Amino acid sequence: MKIGIIVFSKTNNTFSVAERLKVALIEKGMDAEIERIVPENDDPGVKPPIEFTNKPDVSPYEMVIFASPVWAFSLAGVMKEYLEQVSSLQGKRVFSFVTKQLASKFTGGIKANRQIKSAVNAKNGIIEKSFIVSWKNKNREAEITNLISEILKAV
Numbered sequence: 001m002k003i004g005i006i007v008f009s010k011t012n013n014t015f016s017v018a019e020r021l022k023v024a025l026i027e028k029g030m031d032a033e034i035e036r037i038v039p040e041n042d043d044p045g046v047k048p049p050i051e052f053t054n055k056p057d058v059s060p061y062e063m064v065i066f067a068s069p070v071w072a073f074s075l076a077g078v079m080k081e082y083l084e085q086v087s088s089l090q091g092k093r094v095f096s097f098v099t100k101q102l103a104s105k106f107t108g109g110i111k112a113n114r115q116i117k118s119a120v121n122a123k124n125g126i127i128e129k130s131f132i133v134s135w136k137n138k139n140r141e142a143e144i145t146n147l148i149s150e151i152l153k154a155v
């Protein structure tokens with residue numbers, strides 16, 4: 001199965017999780033690759049419309065995993081805008097994960113995954129599972145391991 005891990009990451013926390021996931025998927029025999037979403041301007045204050053210097057095409061993938069940081073208790077605006085511009089997700093398996101700094105609940109992870117879900121639904125896709133990794137959580141490693149093992153189980 002051809003799997004695309006489509007990542008926006010400004011300071012590489014999200015990207016580092018994506019890399020571990022990619023390695024695990026490849027070890028399981030999957031054809032997995034990471035594509036980075038690169039905006040022309042990654043300043044969190046930038047207003048839409050956002051232009052992209054790299055805007056990954058999801059059409060080659062049977063399964064897509066969207067990954068993004070939480071910004072200001074919400075999905076990072078760059079990912080929000082990317083998902084508005086992405087092509088149809090109909091018939092694809094779709095997963096998501098977000099990373100954030102704060103360990104406590106209500107710091108944006110649930111909302112960000114809900115925003116990804118709505119955006120994916122708007123492109124005729126369905127999110128099978130979504131995950132949150134809290135960078136300052138003492139259980140961060142367990143959250144990452146769980147995310148990887150749940151996705152491996154699903155493929």
Ligand SMILES: Cc1cc2nc3c(=O)[nH]c(=O)nc-3n(C[C@H](O)[C@H](O)[C@H](O)COP(=O)(O)O)c2cc1C
Pocket residue numbers: 008009010011012013014015044068069070071072073074099100101102103107108135
């Ligand atoms: C502009 C901005 C806003 C942020 N807002 C939140 C927030 O509301 N809640 C939170 O837990 N972390 C917040 N963070 C922290 C990031 O979500 C966290 O460091 C994330 O892992 C960064 O991912 P990246 O390294 O892939 O860019 C914010 C970071 C930035 C730069």
